[in-house]
Structures are given as C-alpha cells and as structure tokens.
Amino acid sequence: MRDNNEMPGHLARRFQQIAVAIFHAEVEEAGYDLTPVQYAALAALEHNPGIDQATLAGQIAYDRTTITGVIDRLVQKGLMLRLASPRDRRANVLELTDEGHRVLQGVVPAVEAAQDVMLRGLTPEEAAEFLRLFRKAISAVNDLSRAPLRSSPAAADAKSE
Amino acid sequence: MRDNNEMPGHLARRFQQIAVAIFHAEVEEAGYDLTPVQYAALAALEHNPGIDQATLAGQIAYDRTTITGVIDRLVQKGLMLRLASPRDRRANVLELTDEGHRVLQGVVPAVEAAQDVMLRGLTPEEAAEFLRLFRKAISAVNDLSRAPLRSSPAAADAKSE
DNA sequence: CATTTATAATCAGTATACTGACTATCAGCA
DNA sequence: TGCTGATAGTCAGTATACTGATTATAAATG
Numbered sequence: 001m002r003d004n005n006e007m008p009g010h011l012a013r014r015f016q017q018i019a020v021a022i023f024h025a026e027v028e029e030a031g032y033d034l035t036p037v038q039y040a041a042l043a044a045l046e047h048n049p050g051i052d053q054a055t056l057a058g059q060i061a062y063d064r065t066t067i068t069g070v071i072d073r074l075v076q077k078g079l080m081l082r083l084a085s086p087r088d089r090r091a092n093v094l095e096l097t098d099e100g101h102r103v104l105q106g107v108v109p110a111v112e113a114a115q116d117v118m119l120r121g122l123t124p125e126e127a128a129e130f131l132r133l134f135r136k137a138i139s140a141v142n143d144l145s146r147a148p149l150r151s152s153p154a155a156a157d158a159k160s161e
Numbered sequence: 162m163r164d165n166n167e168m169p170g171h172l173a174r175r176f177q178q179i180a181v182a183i184f185h186a187e188v189e190e191a192g193y194d195l196t197p198v199q200y201a202a203l204a205a206l207e208h209n210p211g212i213d214q215a216t217l218a219g220q221i222a223y224d225r226t227t228i229t230g231v232i233d234r235l236v237q238k239g240l241m242l243r244l245a246s247p248r249d250r251r252a253n254v255l256e257l258t259d260e261g262h263r264v265l266q267g268v269v270p271a272v273e274a275a276q277d278v279m280l281r282g283l284t285p286e287e288a289a290e291f292l293r294l295f296r297k298a299i300s301a302v303n304d305l306s307r308a309p310l311r312s313s314p315a316a317a318d319a320k321s322e
Numbered sequence: 323c324a325t326t327t328a329t330a331a332t333c334a335g336t337a338t339a340c341t342g343a344c345t346a347t348c349a350g351c352a
Numbered sequence: 353t354g355c356t357g358a359t360a361g362t363c364a365g366t367a368t369a370c371t372g373a374t375t376a377t378a379a380a381t382g
Binding site for chain 4: 024068090
Binding site: 004008009014016060061121131137138139140147 | 298
C-alpha cells in the first residue's frame with residue numbers, strides 16, 4: 001500500500017483543508033465574514049452580472065444543488081439579488097447589490113494575502129510550477145466530477161469536438 | 162483581482178472535488194462502498210491497531226469532531242470496533258474487525274487506480290514533482306488548520322522546538 | 323492532597339458537496 | 353401543433369469539516 005504522502009488524493013484533501021483555514025483567518029482578520037465558496041460566487045458575478053444560477057455554477061465548478069444554498073446565504077446577507085429571468089421562466093438572474101460590490105472590493109486584499117500564505121513554503125519558481133501542474137492535472141480530469149468547469153461558450157465548443 | 166486559475170485555493174478546491182469523484186467511481190466499480198475519509202481511517206488503523214480516536218485523527222489530519230462521525234459509520238458498517246480503553250477512561254480504543262481487514266485489502270487496488278487517474282494529465286516526472294511540491298507546501302502550513310497532522314511522537318517533539 | 327490545567331470524546335449548529343428525485347419550462351422536431 | 357428530450361431550480365437525505373460548548377477524566381503543580 002502506498003504511503004499517504006504519495007497519495008495525491010490525500011494531499012489534495014489536506015491542502016484544501018489548510019487553504020480554507022487560511023482563507024477564513026485572513027478574511028476574518030480583515031473584518032469580513034465570507035467563506036471561500038461565497039467569495040468565488042461574488043467574484044464570478046462581478047465579472048458576469050446577470051447570469052443565471054446554472055451559468056454561475058459552471059463558471060466556478062459548483063454543483064447546481066450546492067449553488068442554491070450558497071446563493072440563499074448571500075442573498076440573506078444582502079450581498080446578492082435573485083431575480084426572475086425575463087427570458088426564461090425556469091431561471092433566476094443574479095446581481096450583486098451595492099453592498100455586495102463593496103464587500104467584494106474590500107475583501108480582495110485579504111483573499112490575495114491568503115493565497116500567498118498557502119504557498120509560503122515554496123520559492124516563487126516552485127509556486128509557479130505548482131500552479132502550472134495543478135492546472136494541467138485538473139484540465140485532464142475536469143469532466144470526471146458532477147460539477148465540471150464551464151468557463152465560457154468558446155471553451156464549451158472546444159470540449160465538444 | 163487575480164484570475165481563478167492563479168488562485169491556489171481555488172485550484173485546491175477543484176482538484177479535491179474531482180479527486181473525490183474519481184475515488185468514488187473507482188471504488189464503486191470495484192464493488193465497495195467507502196468514502197476517501199473512511200478509507201484513510203481504515204488504512205491508518207491497520208498500521209497502528211489499538212490507537213484511540215485522537216491519535217487516529219492526528220495521523221490523518223482530521224478534526225476530532227469529524228472523526229466521531231466517521232467512526233460511527235465505520236462501526237455501523239461492521240468494519241471497526243470502538244472499545245473502552247483500559248488505560249484511560251476518557252478514551253476509546255479502535256480495532257479493525259475481520260471484515261474491516263478484508264474490505265481494506267480488497268479495496269486497495271481501486272484506491273491505487275484512483276490515484277493514477279487523478280494525475281493522468283501529467284507525465285511521470287511532472288507527477289513526481291507535483292507530489293513533492295504538494296508535500297513541501299503543506300509542511301510549511303500544517304499547523305494553520307484546526308486538525309494538524311501529527312504523524313508520530315518524534316515529529317511532535319520536533320515541532321515543539 | 324487539592325487545585326488547576328489539559329485532554330478525550332461528544333453535541334449542537336453551520337456550510338460545503340454530493341446522489342437521486344421532482345416540478346416547471348424550454349427547445350427541437352415529426 | 354403536439355410530443356419528446358433537455359434544462360433550471362429545488363428538495364430530501366447523507367457525509368465531510370468546522371466553531372464553540374460541555375462532560376468526564378487525567379496530569380501537573382503547589
């Protein structure tokens with residue numbers, strides 16, 4: 001049997017666990033109360049206002065079931081609006097509130113700091129290589145989870161070839 | 162604001178998410194019903210029979226609260242025994258059942274296969290480097306989560322210096 | 323020995339994530 | 353047009369993970 005330290009699954013779980021703790025610590029120190037998942041949803045919506053829940057989920061690789069609860073909490077915090085879509089009566093259109101914009105802007109430095117803390121054991125060259133390998137490994141198995149990343153229509157086209 | 166693909170926290174979450182899906186797929190195909198977390202607990206206990214819950218949690222970096230539920234489910238499946246410790250009346254001593262040993266032995270090939278699938282986008286050299294960087298990054302921030310890894314008494318001593 | 327401190331385990335509460343099922347609606351096509 | 357398959361969102365149920373609190377017990381200390 002392989003040692004835990006040779007198991008990418010174990011290392012992934014461990015790194016993710018620590019990354020979340022670091023994120024919480026930095027964000028709380030900055031005076032905000034946001035989870036990594038909530039931050040990602042806000043940031044994605046800032047780049048693409050007015051998208052529906054399914055599109056948002058695809059852009060950050062969340063399950064459509066998970067995104068429902070995340071949006072519930074963001075709406076409840078007053079950071080996001082869930083509106084009926086005028087074009088598709090099944091869909092909800094999402095918008096950041098003014099407070100959502102303010103919180104997102106305000107929390108960015110803490111989020112950036114957290115990313116640096118996560119990699120503080122690596123040299124800058126190693127960190128760059130680590131991120132490159134992360135991206136490469138992920139892109140080869142993106143479709144193996146229920147919630148694949150769907151960055152853009154163009155990428156979706158490329159995938160279907 | 163940094164792009165998601167430059168955020169180690171986002172990449173870690175995504176890789177972990179896919180890794181769990183791959184693990185489930187391989188293990189289910191092999192005819193077993195075990196989560197990654199349950200597998201790690203069984204494997205750790207096989208190496209160190211008779212340890213208590215806190216020690217097990219430290220060896221696989223689980224929170225002490227989380228381990229309670231994991232053990233509940235393993236006991237309920239008949240794979241593990243939770244016994245009163247003869248030396249410490251606060252503690253529970255853990256043992257694999259015969260069925261626990263059998264399941265662990267049987268599922269190992271599927272778990273190994275899953276690890277290979279997770280890295281199938283990388284060359285062998287890249288995979289080795291990826292794991293090395295993972296370990297190095299993690300060791301520098303191990304103590305920043307509520308559930309740090311405590312591999313052995315020796316390592317605990319080294320940490321306290 | 324008595325008191326303080328630390329540790330083992332659990333519980334309640336919250337937040338991801340997933341499976342599988344369901345409703346409502348849309349889109350393609352005979 | 354009417355049927356069929358696909359899609360958007362939600363719900364119930366299960367399994368991690370965490371925070372903070374509590375109980376029971378052990379260890380350390382004056």
